[in-house]
Amino acid sequence: MPYFRGVCNFCGTGCGHLLRVEGNRVRGVYPLSGHPLSRGRLCVRGWHIHELLQTEDRISQPLIKDGSSFKPVSYEEALDYVVERVKKLPGRQVAVLGSPRSSNEENYLLGKFARAILKTNNLSLSSDAGQEESARVLLEGCGWPAMTGTLAELRQADFILVVGGDLTKQNPIIASEIHHAHRAGTFLATISPRKTQMARLSQLHLRPKPGTIFYVLQGLGRVLVEEKAIDDDYLSTFTANSQTFLEELKQIEVEKIVELTGISREQMTELARKLKESNSACAFYPTGVQSLDRRTMAALFNLFLLAGKIGRRGSGVNPVTGISNLLGSYDLGLSPVFLPGYASVEDELAWERLENFWQTKLDRWSGKNVDTCLSEGEDIKALFVVDHDEEIIRHVNRIRQLDLIVYFGAYENPFASLAQVIFPRTSYVEEDGTYTNSERRVQLVLKRIEPPAGVRPLWKTLTNLARALGHDWNYDSVENIMSEISQLVPYYRSLTYEKLKARLGLKWPADDLHPEGTDCLLVEEASRRFRFVQVNGQEKKLAGEPEVQKDFPFKLVVGRSNYFWHQNSVMKRTFIPKREYNALLLLYPRGFVEISKEDASRLGLREKQVVRIVAESAEVRLAARISGDILPGMLYIPYFIDEMIPEFLHRQVADLEKNEEFFLPVRLEKVV
Numbered sequence: 001m002p003y004f005r006g007v008c009n010f011c012g013t014g015c016g017h018l019l020r021v022e023g024n025r026v027r028g029v030y031p032l033s034g035h036p037l038s039r040g041r042l043c044v045r046g047w048h049i050h051e052l053l054q055t056e057d058r059i060s061q062p063l064i065k066d067g068s069s070f071k072p073v074s075y076e077e078a079l080d081y082v083v084e085r086v087k088k089l090p091g092r093q094v095a096v097l098g099s100p101r102s103s104n105e106e107n108y109l110l111g112k113f114a115r116a117i118l119k120t121n122n123l124s125l126s127s128d129a130g131q132e133e134s135a136r137v138l139l140e141g142c143g144w145p146a147m148t149g150t151l152a153e154l155r156q157a158d159f160i161l162v163v164g165g166d167l168t169k170q171n172p173i174i175a176s177e178i179h180h181a182h183r184a185g186t187f188l189a190t191i192s193p194r195k196t197q198m199a200r201l202s203q204l205h206l207r208p209k210p211g212t213i214f215y216v217l218q219g220l221g222r223v224l225v226e227e228k229a230i231d232d233d234y235l236s237t238f239t240a241n242s243q244t245f246l247e248e249l250k251q252i253e254v255e256k257i258v259e260l261t262g263i264s265r266e267q268m269t270e271l272a273r274k275l276k277e278s279n280s281a282c283a284f285y286p287t288g289v290q291s292l293d294r295r296t297m298a299a300l301f302n303l304f305l306l307a308g309k310i311g312r313r314g315s316g317v318n319p320v321t322g323i324s325n326l327l328g329s330y331d332l333g334l335s336p337v338f339l340p341g342y343a344s345v346e347d348e349l350a351w352e353r354l355e356n357f358w359q360t361k362l363d364r365w366s367g368k369n370v371d372t373c374l375s376e377g378e379d380i381k382a383l384f385v386v387d388h389d390e391e392i393i394r395h396v397n398r399i400r401q402l403d404l405i406v407y408f409g410a411y412e413n414p415f416a417s418l419a420q421v422i423f424p425r426t427s428y429v430e431e432d433g434t435y436t437n438s439e440r441r442v443q444l445v446l447k448r449i450e451p452p453a454g455v456r457p458l459w460k461t462l463t464n465l466a467r468a469l470g471h472d473w474n475y476d477s478v479e480n481i482m483s484e485i486s487q488l489v490p491y492y493r494s495l496t497y498e499k500l501k502a503r504l505g506l507k508w509p510a511d512d513l514h515p516e517g518t519d520c521l522l523v524e525e526a527s528r529r530f531r532f533v534q535v536n537g538q539e540k541k542l543a544g545e546p547e548v549q550k551d552f553p554f555k556l557v558v559g560r561s562n563y564f565w566h567q568n569s570v571m572k573r574t575f576i577p578k579r580e581y582n583a584l585l586l587l588y589p590r591g592f593v594e595i596s597k598e599d600a601s602r603l604g605l606r607e608k609q610v611v612r613i614v615a616e617s618a619e620v621r622l623a624a625r626i627s628g629d630i631l632p633g634m635l636y637i638p639y640f641i642d643e644m645i646p647e648f649l650h651r652q653v654a655d656l657e658k659n660e661e662f663f664l665p666v667r668l669e670k671v672v
């Protein structure tokens with residue numbers, strides 16, 4: 001029975017697996033023992049990806065809406081339908097939503113289709129909002145928009161700091177690597193208001209009040225200076241604005257931070273000393289729904305730069321992506337703020353280079369992400385969507401007003417019923433393609449099974465649409481597309497399918513200086529001096545952060561369930577994770593809100609008692625789950641109950657999903 005090497009398509013870890021193929025069906029999955037990151041392991045999601053690949057809920061032919069139902073049509077009819085309607089629309093009235101599970105080649109072509117063919121710069125991903133801000137911070141600080149360290153050397157680190165979220169749920173295998181390092185003697189610390197599984201593993205857990213992680217990091221920087229624990233030689237040799245930053249840091253009053261955050265000076269001093277004493281130190285933070293906000297990411301980067309831990313082997317600041325190819329999608333410019341290769345959309349020379357390369361005139365107006373296009377009453381009339389889209393169901397009423405909705409999908413999906421045109425597409429094991437994980441590792445997944453008869457890859461459908469709209473696209477394979485990417489994106493310059501077929505991935509930058517890829521950012525090889533990222537440390541709250549008021553005394557934060565992960569169609573078709581989700585529903589059929597033991601006692605609440613959570617503009621009824629994992633004055637809701645979404649969370653989700661530092665002021669009432 002044949003087994004084929006591949007890469008898991010769930011989170012941004014990029015674990016290696018073996019797929020068992022029988023009769024053109026994927027019948028099982030096993031871990032790949034020699035993979036440099038997953039090392040023969042898969043998480044509960046990865047162990048069941050074959051269930052997704054066996055589902056009968058496939059979209060197998062083009063469809064056009066006819067009244068309230070769909071009728072099957074030929075590809076040519078579907079193409080003509082789209083072309084006839086979209087050619088009348090200016091680019092500003094069109095938006096494109098990509099999938100972070102699509103390959104690099106398909107997302108590059110989708111971005112090119114949006115900018116060069118549709119003439120729109122309104123394009124984004126149905127994904128984790130924190131990734132864009134993370135890339136901005138790291139580009140400003142060190143000119144490198146992703147993980148500066150390497151996971152391969154993590155077990156040898158002296159010090160690991162995990163800030164925000166819960167990697168044990170978002171990226172279990174990376175969390176497992178951190179656990180292995182901890183067991184081998186690495187000092188592990190966590191900063192998060194909620195007691196996560198990662199926090200339970202840590203020697204030191206700092207639990208600041210919700211919305212104050214930024215100030216803890218500022219305080220740690222101030223304590224480093226007071227302890228004379230900064231590396232002056234490193235700062236003078238490798239940084240450009242250290243003196244300005246140190247002057248600003250003098251304004252920080254540690255005692256005020258203690259009062260604001262609830263973290264003692266002793267805890268901050270202990271953590272700062274451990275950081276200073278380490279020869280190699282790594283920081284991790286998620287870029288998912290529990291990502292940090294921009295200034296907190298900047299404060300974390302500045303802290304590690306101050307300690308001389310950026311650009312050193314075995315050290316670095318490491319954002320962790322929540323979805324399989326989120327990083328690669330940004331690498332290839334599927335963003336309203338970045339062109340391919342992270343060139344800024346404000347860079348006129350970058351636009352000129354792109355026009356010359358693509359041989360077409362581009363419109364240079366500032367685009368917006370799709371969520372903004374749909375929520376601000378913008379004059380959007382057409383929407384193109386690729387897979388994994390349930391996050392935008394909250395805009396259902398606005399979407400129904402659009403003149404044209406085109407959906408490209410492999411599986412039946414709640415969004416598909418809103419579309420006028422549906423194009424089927426291959427799954428990720430039915431076509432070649434590359435995927436880039438959190439540590440910049442570009443991995444090739446080769447076609448392992450044949451798609452249903454007549455189903456085409458997304459890149460072929462986009463090529464046909466471009467030709468129908470009068471553009472001479474001549475792609476005949478995804479390898480051709482990668483060849484074009486390598487000419488346009490410096491980080492991918494020396495990547496070829498020939499190299500990737502012989503290796504378990506190459507980490508970018510893979511360029512003329514590093515033809516076999518680059519393990520980590522080294523300060524001696526950096527193209528410029530590092531810079532402390534500017535933040536306004538004197539503000540007492542985030543821009544737009546609500547005050548806790550007398551009528552709304554609790555701070556509500558949200559997170560994602562381990563099993564019903566990201567509310568997407570992928571998890572809904574994997575049976576064991578869905579079984580675990582259903583088991584949770586048996587205990588809490590309408591969902592739950594976690595409340596601290598102290599608050600439950602004060603309010604006279606018992607386990608599973610129905611309570612009402614009231615915000616300024618909406619309310620929801622849930623069962624109380626009394627927990628020692630959260631602080632008094634804090635409430636936590638896992639964002640995973642379908643019925644809750646239209647009732648409550650979708651009214652608040654634009655704010656709640658900004659970052660982990662954001663909270664929603666609410667009150668809690670017993671239901672009699």
